[in-house]
Amino acid sequence: MKDTNQINVMDADHIRFLDASSNWIEIQKSGTNLTLNTDVLARDVSSLTFTYLDEDGNVTAAKQDVRVIKIKLVIDSMGQTIRLESAARIRNP
Numbered sequence: 880m881k882d883t884n885q886i887n888v889m890d891a892d893h894i895r896f897l898d899a900s901s902n903w904i905e906i907q908k909s910g911t912n913l914t915l916n917t918d919v920l921a922r923d924v925s926s927l928t929f930t931y932l933d934e935d936g937n938v939t940a941a942k943q944d945v946r947v948i949k950i951k952l953v954i955d956s957m958g959q960t961i962r963l964e965s966a967a968r969i970r971n972p
Contacts (some may be wrong), residue, residue: 883945883969892927894948899970913952923956945969 888895893907905916908927913920930949933939947968954961 883942886942886945889929889931889940889942889945891929894929921952921954923954924952925955925960926951926953928952 885897886894887897887903888905893905895903895905898904903916905914906927907914908924911924912922913924913927928951930951931939931945932947932949933941933944934946936947939945947966949966950964952963954963
């Protein structure tokens with residue numbers, strides 16, 4: 880994403896934005912699936928959380944203040960729990 884003006888949906892479990900090539904990217908938990916647009920990326924997802932942080936690392940709900948998006952994904956499958964965490968920095972805030 881070029882900047883925070885490209886964010887269309889900014890929820891705790893759903894994000895939609897325009898990428899650098901002006902394509903819509905939508906990531907969300909749908910039932911127990913993690914989806915990217917209409918493609919299923921993972922099954923047995925128990926939680927997906929996006930946290931939006933400002934330049935000081937504080938949680939913000941103001942789109943124009945977002946500098947980092949943290950992602951937490953938890954998958955429970957076949958008796959095992961997989962936890963993944965990552966973060967993405969906005970290119971040109």
